[in-house]
Amino acid sequence: MSSYANLLKTPGVARIIAAQLTARIPNGMLSLAYLLHVQYVHHSYGAAGLVLAATSIGQAIAGPLTSRWMGRWGMRPVLILTTLVCSAAVFSIAFIYMEVASYMVVGFIGGLSTPPVTAAVRTIYPKMVTAGQLTPLFALDAAAQEVIWVVGPVITTFVSIQISTVLGIVVAGVFMLGGGLWFVLSPEVGRVRIPRSRRRLGTVLLKKPVLLSVIVGTLLIGACAAVEASVVSVFGHGGPQGGIVLAIWSIGSLIGGLALGHLPVGPWALARRMIVVAVGMGLATFAIGNFWGLSATLLIAGLGIAPALGVMSAIVASSVRFSDTAEAYGWVGTGQLIGAAAGSAVAGFFIDGTGPIGGFVVATALALLGAFAGTVFHRWHPDLRGRDSSPIPDTEPVPIQPS
Numbered sequence: 105m106s107s108y109a110n111l112l113k114t115p116g117v118a119r120i121i122a123a124q125l126t127a128r129i130p131n132g133m134l135s136l137a138y139l140l141h142v143q144y145v146h147h148s149y150g151a152a153g154l155v156l157a158a159t160s161i162g163q164a165i166a167g168p169l170t171s172r173w174m175g176r177w178g179m180r181p182v183l184i185l186t187t188l189v190c191s192a193a194v195f196s197i198a199f200i201y202m203e204v205a206s207y208m209v210v211g212f213i214g215g216l217s218t219p220p221v222t223a224a225v226r227t228i229y230p231k232m233v234t235a236g237q238l239t240p241l242f243a244l245d246a247a248a249q250e251v252i253w254v255v256g257p258v259i260t261t262f263v264s265i266q267i268s269t270v271l272g273i274v275v276a277g278v279f280m281l282g283g284g285l286w287f288v289l290s291p292e293v294g295r296v297r298i299p300r301s302r303r304r305l306g307t308v309l310l311k312k313p314v315l316l317s318v319i320v321g322t323l324l325i326g327a328c329a330a331v332e333a334s335v336v337s338v339f340g341h342g343g344p345q346g347g348i349v350l351a352i353w354s355i356g357s358l359i360g361g362l363a364l365g366h367l368p369v370g371p372w373a374l375a376r377r378m379i380v381v382a383v384g385m386g387l388a389t390f391a392i393g394n395f396w397g398l399s400a401t402l403l404i405a406g407l408g409i410a411p412a413l414g415v416m417s418a419i420v421a422s423s424v425r426f427s428d429t430a431e432a433y434g435w436v437g438t439g440q441l442i443g444a445a446a447g448s449a450v451a452g453f454f455i456d457g458t459g460p461i462g463g464f465v466v467a468t469a470l471a472l473l474g475a476f477a478g479t480v481f482h483r484w485h486p487d488l489r490g491r492d493s494s495p496i497p498d499t500e501p502v503p504i505q506p507s
Contacts, residue, residue: 111241116290117241120228123283123287125248126283127221127280127286128221128252129283130194130279131441132257133257133275135156135159135447136257136261138152138155138197139152139449140264141264141270145269150456153450153453155211156446158209158212160444160446162214163445166217168306168435170218171220171224171437173220174220179224179293179298186217186219187285189217193210193211193213194273219284222436223430224287224430225287229241230421230426231292239418242414243411244361246410247358247414255354261335262347265336266344309435312484313419313423313484314435316477319481322440323473324378324412324443324470327468327470327471328467329446329448330467331402332448333448335398338460348395349398355406356384356406357409357410358410360408369415369487371482371483371485371486371487372478373411374412375478377408377415378408378412378478379408382471382472382475384401384403388467389464389465392460419488422488454466
């Protein structure tokens with residue numbers, strides 16, 4: 105814990121973590137908010153799944169593309185433009201009644217303009233701390249991500265179910281605008297300039313650790329999204345139990361991130377963490393309808409989530425040049441956003457057909473696939489024991505603009 109305390113004392117670290125988390129909270133809210141809203145409007149989880157699929161296609165295109173734009177035009181212009189366009193799409197879905205096809209078009213536009221905050225902040229981190237502090241910083245960031253991927257859906261569940269699905273989307277849009285402004289105005293965003301990559305778009309995926317992180321990250325966040333939809337379907341729209349279960353789940357992930365995040369990262373680290381997630385989710389399929397049983401099993405699943413995300417960040421950073429880090433994290437972020445949308449969508453169809461157990465089976469299957477990928481491709485996983493996770497230096501120095 106002392107390493108985390110020292111990190112937070114480093115000038116700017118606590119502020120940039122808080123700002124980027126606030127800006128990224130909608131990433132963990134919108135899939136579930138869209139699912140609940142479109143299902144409420146059109147009375148079909150399948151229709152909601154189509155909207156999420158359209159959104160995920162836009163996100164798939166946007167992630168690496170907008171991340172590369174930051175190396176060409178600068179972080180602030182790209183972040184401001186994407187934030188404004190994306191928030192306009194979010195508020196349109198909230199306030200305008202549409203047929204499913206129109207919701208899909210607007211969702212696609214919103215996905216296409218998803219702000220590349222994740223790529224920006226993880227590119228900034230190596231310039232804020234020493235090489236020895238970088239792996240603990242990624243671990244702390246991953247633990248803090250629970251605000252996004254678990255606490256975000258908790259907020260959405262409470263607001264959408266207890267008040268209205270429109271307000272659930274609006275809250276996400278407010279976080280997007282307010283958090284985006286806070287992050288853009290942070291001094292570090294103006295101080296660090298990403299050098300323009302000389303490589304073609306997508307070349308960074310030839311780096312095996314990057315590809316491994318994209319694959320496993322997509323499956324992990326897809327499993328989490330399926331759990332969220334399933335928990336909501338178990339407890340319905342009549343009480344706070346679903347939100348409480350998700351909150352307990354987030355506590356498990358936070359505990360796991362802080363307890364395991366500082367451990368050395370060996371080639372089996374990602375596989376082991378994914379096995380913990382898969383076991384917990386598998387046990388949850390036997391606890392449907394039991395509040396305490398479901399809470400306990402998801403607490404177990406949560407213990408592996410933040411540590412797995414931290415490992416992904418570390419192995420990506422250690423495997424690419426600084427000029428390619430933004431695009432690499434863009435691909436990882438795209439995979440996670442696609443996982444969130446696709447996991448909710450697939451779980452929605454199964455819930456329509458078989459009830460809540462179908463959603464939990466989808467979650468367990470995705471987590472098992474993630475553990476399988478981490479096991480089969482463990483040779484793609486760099487061994488960071490005894491070394492730091494700093495990016496490979498570019499041949500030319502990185503310009504640092506005065507604050």
